[in-house]
Amino acid sequence: MTAFLDQLRQIVGAAHVLTDGDLAAWEQDWRKRVQGKALAVVRPADTAQVAAVVKACAEARVALVPQGGNTGLSVGSTPDGSGTQIVLSLTRLNRVRHIDRDNLSFTVEAGCILQSLQETAEKHGLLFPLSLAAEGSCTIGGNLGTNAGGTQVVRYGNTRELCLGLEVVTPQGEVWDGLKGLRKDNTGYDLRDLFIGSEGTLGIITAATMKLFPQPAAQLTAWAAVPSMEAAVRLLGMAHQHLGAGLTGFEVMGQFALSLVAKHMPQLRVPFADQEDAPYCVLLENSDSESEAHARERFEHLLELAFEDGCVLDAVVAESLAQAHELWHIRESIPLAQAEEGLNIKHDISIAASRIPAFVAHTDALLQREIAGVRLVNFGHLGDGNLHYNVQAPADGDPKAFLREQEERVNHLVYEAVAAFGGSFSAEHGVGALKVDKLETYQSPVALSMMRAIKNALDPLGIMNPGVVLARG
Amino acid sequence: MTAFLDQLRQIVGAAHVLTDGDLAAWEQDWRKRVQGKALAVVRPADTAQVAAVVKACAEARVALVPQGGNTGLSVGSTPDGSGTQIVLSLTRLNRVRHIDRDNLSFTVEAGCILQSLQETAEKHGLLFPLSLAAEGSCTIGGNLGTNAGGTQVVRYGNTRELCLGLEVVTPQGEVWDGLKGLRKDNTGYDLRDLFIGSEGTLGIITAATMKLFPQPAAQLTAWAAVPSMEAAVRLLGMAHQHLGAGLTGFEVMGQFALSLVAKHMPQLRVPFADQEDAPYCVLLENSDSESEAHARERFEHLLELAFEDGCVLDAVVAESLAQAHELWHIRESIPLAQAEEGLNIKHDISIAASRIPAFVAHTDALLQREIAGVRLVNFGHLGDGNLHYNVQAPADGDPKAFLREQEERVNHLVYEAVAAFGGSFSAEHGVGALKVDKLETYQSPVALSMMRAIKNALDPLGIMNPGVVLARG
Structure with a gap:
């Protein structure tokens, strides 16, 4: 491993291969549910360095966990506890490469902070409409990797709909340049959308060309x-x-x-x-x-x-x-406010808008019947059929005990109801490592089998974010 | 083969396995560039029959060419000349399964004629905005298979952007039901967009849930x-x-x-x-x-x-x-009007809007320099950066001879210019069998290699529309 780490130091510079000291910022997920242990945190400066790091990892059969702002809610960018995985931090890839006003697009690197992209657009009199709670620290690479949603989806769509093209480093360390910025391009399979939302398990998004819009008056x-x-x-x-x-x-x-x-x-x-x-x-x-x-x-x-x-x-x-x-x-x-009130059980679900009233009536009644005094914190992006249907402990109960004793049961009741109403157990937060078992339970077996085939085809060594989205092979 | 055809007859009924008589409507492409020869034209009535036909074909190692309205412009649904392929016509799958007004969506079968879907939406006071020249005879399955564009893309996007979910029969004859109609669903890889635009080479789209919009005032x-x-x-x-x-x-x-x-x-x-x-x-x-x-x-x-x-x-x-x-x-x-004037060389290209003026100036001058008297018929969806940059024979020339002698050279000059300006050689018409060599030349080798890996992973027998999009393996 020493030789391998030396190789990484040669690629990105010794200062950007972190192995000592407090690595908690990279090894722990945002909601502090999981504490991992990385072999090293590697911070490449550009796409060529990312490609070289991936090549080195492929040769050494070392797994990579790509990470942006580390604000994900499904534990999709946290290393496991083995101390054998690399956290590949993309935050130094933070240039806006090009603004094309007539094409209403800009090409930005994966590590750009979402809020800084909103500000860049605004400086040019344009709008980049992606907006979500973590925008001050999440990166566009992470937004793309998880297909983030947020508050303006009803008009502008998810991150997917805002993307015109990607630059991706493949699991073999090759660079795919798909940054043409075209609004129509039917030349083969849609690789762009395959990488968007794949949570770093098929390759590493290093840059993207994103849509811009005129600012509303x-x-x-x-x-x-x-x-x-x-x-x-x-x-x-x-x-x-x-x-x-x-x-x-x-x-x-x-x-x-x-x-x-x-x-x-x-x-x-x-x-x-x-x-x-x-x-x-x-x-x-x-x-x-x-x-x-x-x-x-x-x-x-x-x-x-x-x-x-x-x-x-x-x-x-x-x-x-x-x-x-x-x-x-x-x-x-x-x-x-929920956090102030105490620990609670969170869900990020979606259902066709037409079925939401029946779902809420059914599930509210079910939970209240099953768990005396349970309190329902229901809010969300109704325009997209997306509810954050959260469950708070009874007012007189102990939130910690409630979580410990009821989380599994509550999740089961809610997700079974979501499935019965034709919904999704993860609307905008992705699968991560947190919901791999939910994917196994609720995704169609036919779809799962195609997803596994694609994962094996593109990442046959299984080095890209193993155990995220799909269970380890 | 007799036993195989009998098996197909048992699945779809003898009347829907066509082997005799004039099959030109299925064996010839829309622009009459290619005349193929099918083993049979098979017309299933529903998804279960499609699945059974595909299973039978997989067992017998018989290739399938899915076909909708047969109005494609890139020879993507024409059997080859071998007489060994099945044309799988989807036109009998033509039901609107469900209209969900509150969710602004409807679920429709692949064989529905585009115009009939526009009319269905209108009857419910809603708008289905996909609109293109062939709408009177093309099917939504074909629109999805080719990711069709048309005249309202600047606002509503390509067919891809209008689709919320698919039902697909896989090359193994399994049915994937992805028809939840959700606007947010991050539960694994984006199979929907992989099938859209894959021109029947990865599976057969049998139904789709599509977005609807309020009618404008x-x-x-x-x-x-x-x-x-x-x-x-x-x-x-x-x-x-x-x-x-x-x-x-x-x-x-x-x-x-x-x-x-x-x-x-x-x-x-x-x-x-x-x-x-x-x-x-x-x-x-x-x-x-x-x-x-x-x-x-x-x-x-x-x-x-x-x-x-x-x-x-x-x-x-x-x-x-x-x-x-x-x-x-x-x-x-x-x-x-172009056709009236005589045969001509057609291109369906896209370029970032910002670069279109320079591209047109460059390519107009180039062609006029290289081919005396050439006449340029340039029009298209500028809002999407999509030009139909067509080339007409000189006024005093023989159009047939012009096409015979100049088509290859003109295509080369135009596509090289498109590539130099960062554009695409196929904006909305797809690759089909017609442009497989162009894909090999102009698509990135890294992307091509991923596309081949995906094709092999999902269709290892290579029975789905072989020779379309990708060259035969």
């Missing part, structure tokens, strides 16, 4: 109290109809989730908190290519129709950017 | 004369900025292409035909979720800014639906 936010989940779904349909592609955000939040925000962040004023006939609130965002006045007029038109229909009981349109930020801040504070 | 069409291709690209940027997602069409047409329409379809009045300072015209479409008045106001605002900028010399906004249809009809008549 105005962005307005509204908050509506709705009488039921059915009403929220109906409001979604009306918003699609009347705002068209202006609808850039549609989030639903249960009143219990909001009550935790009110309790733990008393400085935030949660609208319609006392409205007892409104079990849910909805946050809507309208982006307009014309003007703020026009955006407001369209919003008011939609909300009038929604009042008439009865799917909205009360609503407020933010009067200022500050107020809009506060509304979004409430929505984004739910996970933190 | 109004759709307006404008026609603008522009002083250069640079100006057309600038206008595209302004249209993105000021129409936002309202921009649903952006087509460019060279004056020579339009002059052929004027010559061969004199009943059509081509606007700005005599405008000598305008080498190109642009057709724009604006879809508005509000009203026709609003759409018109936005169009006029955009065109005013474009006049001031100088990127538009003259423009007309259609006053009626009939006038809008006539403008689109002019655009869509270019291929027919």
Whole structure:
């Protein structure tokens, strides 16, 4: 191993092969569920160095765990405990290589921080719409590897839909340059989308050409109290109809989730908190290519129709950017408020919007019947059919004991219900090492067998992030 | 072989195994470039029958050529001349299985005619935006197999972007049901996008869940004369900025292409035909979720800014639906007018929009230098960077002789230029059997090697549409 590590030092420089000291930042996952042990943390500076490192690893049969900002929620970039795996940190590949304004695209390296890409786009008067809670530290390579979602998917799609092309280092250490930036290109199999969402198990994404959009002239936010989940779904349909592609955000939040925000962040004023006939609130965002006045007029038109229909009981349109930020801040504070309340069991599920009301009614009742006093923190991106359907310990219970004793059972009940309603057990967080067994249980055996065939075909040595997505062969 | 054919007859019924009579409708490609010879044309009625046929073919090592409406332009669904291949016609799988209004999706079988799907959506007050010249006879299975493009890609994307999930019969005759209709689902590798665009070489798409959209409240069409291709690209940027997602069409047409329409379809009045300072015209479409008045106001605002900028010399906004249809009809008549003028050499290329002006200037000059009197019919979906850059024989030449003598040379010059400008030799028509050699030449060897590995992994017997996309192994 000494010779191997020396070889890596020659490739990336001795300063960028970390073996001593506190490597916890790379060896532990974001939610601190798993503590691994790496042979070394290797930090290449460019694609050529990544390719050389992968070649060296292939020769030495050393497994690689690619890592970006290490903010993943499914333990997809944490080394195992064996001390034999390399963490390949991509954070030094952080250049914006090229901005092409007429093509509405830019080519960026895997280690670029998402927020810095949003800012780069903004400096050029353009919009890079990918937006999610970890944007201050997650990298675009990680977003691509996990096909991250976030808050603007209803209009702009997941990371997949924002990508025009990739540069990838294969498990053999070859470089595939797929960075043409074309919007149409039917020349063979779609390798781009195969790598997106493969969580580093088929190759290492080193750069990408991503779509940019004109900045909207105005962005307005509204908050509506709705009488039921059915009403929220109906409001979604009306918003699609009347705002068209202006609808850039549609989030639903249960009143219990909001009550935790009110309790733990008393400085935030949660609208319609006392409205007892409104079990849910909805946050809507309208982006307009014309003007703020026009955006407001369209919003008011939609909300009038929604009042008439009865799917909205009360609503407020933010009067200022500050107020809009506060509304979004409430929505984004739910996970933190949950954490303040105590440990909880998280799910990242998706179901066709049409079936969400029945799913929630069924699963709420099931859990309340099975586990006395259980509290449901239900919120998420209803516009994409994506719920963070989380389960909090009973108010008088011990959260730690609850997690220890109930997590497996709760997961089983929730995922069985998701499957019965034709949904997915992982909407936007990926599989990682955390949900490999769930994939075995809930993914179609025919699909699994094709996935294994592809993994073996592209990575026959099995050195790319083994044990992530698919169980070790 | 008799026993094998009897087996097929047992599966699909004797009436649906065609071996005698005129099979030209299945054995010849749309553009009549290739005449194949099939062992039989097999017409299953449902997915179970498709699976049984594939199983029988796998056992007997008989190759399958899946076929929809047989309107492909790259010879991707024509049997070879050996008389040993089965044409698997999917046209009897033509049910709309389910419309889910709240999820804005429908699940349709592979053999559904595209136009009938547009009409089904319309009947439910919704829009299925895929639209292309062959829509009256092409099938959605073929659209998915080739990842078809068309005229609304600038807003809604290619067929790929419109698809939420697939049902596929694998080369082993297993059925993969991926029809959940979810907008977010990160549970393993993206098999959906691997099958889309794989032209029947990895499996057979039997059904799909496709996105639907609200119908726009109004759709307006404008026609603008522009002083250069640079100006057309600038206008595209302004249209993105000021129409936002309202921009649903952006087509460019060279004056020579339009002059052929004027010559061969004199009943059509081509606007700005005599405008000598305008080498190109642009057709724009604006879809508005509000009203026709609003759409018109936005169009006029955009065109005013474009006049001031100088990127538009003259423009007309259609006053009626009939006038809008006539403008689109002019655009869509270019291929027919070309055919009237005589045989020609067609290319379906894409290049980043920013590089299109330089590409066109370079390649126009090159061809005119190399082949005296050559005439360039340049038009296409500029909003997607997709040009149909076609080459017509000199006015006084013999088109047949021109094709015979010059096609290979012209293709070489054009495709080399496309490669030099970072483009694709097949934007929306696919590879088929026609462009397998082009794929070998212009696709990256690293990518090719991954494609071959995937083909071998999923179809180890090599029975799925052999010789299409990839050369025979």
